Amino acid sequence: MYHGIINVYKEKGMTSFDVVAKLRKICGQKKIGHTGTLDPDAEGVLPVCLGKATKVCDLLTDRDKEYITVLRLGVETDTQDLTGNVIREKDTSGLDSAEVTEVIRSFVGVQEQIPPMFSAKKVNGKKLYEYAREGVEVKRKSETITIYGIDILDMNLPEVRLRVACSKGTYIRTLCHDIGQKLGVGGAMASLVRTKAAGYAIEQAHRLDEIAAMAEQGTLDELLQPVEDVFKDLPGSCCRPEYDMPLLNGSKLPMEAFAGEIPKDGTSFRAYTADGVFVGLYYYCADEGTCRVRKLFIDETTKQLIRK
Secondary structure, three states: OOOEEEEEEEOOOOOHHHHHHHHHHHHOOOOEEEOOOOOOOOEEEEEEEEHHHHHHHHHHHOOOEEEEEEEEEOEEEOOOEOOOOEEEEOOOOOOOHHHHHHHHHOOOEEEEEOOOOOOOOEEOOEEHHHHHHOOOOOOOOOEEEEEEEEEEEEEEOOEEEEEEEEOOOOOHHHHHHHHHHHHOOOEEEEEEEEEEEOOEEHHHOEOHHHHHHHHHHOOHHHHOEOHHHHHOOOOEEEEOHHHHHHHHOOOOEEHHHEOOOOOOOOOOEEEEOOOOOEEEEEEEEOOOOEEEEEEEOOOHHHHHHHHO
């Protein structure tokens, strides 16, 4: 079984689930999960976790992302992108670049965003797009998101090409819609490419045909990023040999169990065996004066090998 993370380039016309299904056939294993959906018409970075790396799917989904999108002003659709039915169109000849620039930049920062009806977000156990396909409009709660930055890459009105850095939960379609509303002419997303996700960049992403070819050649391991790379920004510490077994079992450990310095503020740190095998994340619990496991990433096979 393969264990690790592959930076996949999701192509247009595929769902994120399609990517996982194809990878299961390519890799010959079921334990595979993606780290956040991309619309079928969107393309770009989709980190996919294999084997024991599936334990970090939720952690990667929660991380920041970057997109390049094209905003089409003067049109509104029911999906907030150009794949939907046009609701209304407005003349954009009165717009000037300075006004458009000012409005776009006003969206940088923390804000509330209402999820679109055509999305996979669930309300009362049912996905919003399922309601939308039935012609039912559901009241949605706004979500707090952060737009860290918006760069205007090109402006040829009524289209504007943007680079957007944002937090998890941000809908770029809705951002385009909201910009259009603030300008008074409406707006919809014309295209979307995710260029970064969870620290993975589009320059290093691999298409499925390339992944399949490497699997046939027996070199797929070369594409796999180890789980611990996800946490490379966290401090790490090896435990002392006599604590290897309790560490492997995820037991509470005294501070002196670790040979290196550990953060005392409750921040997670990478925990390794005495021989340097990555086991998982631990944190110091000040109330107890002990180190507790946050998440283990070691599989049973590796445990048995270490114990021998």
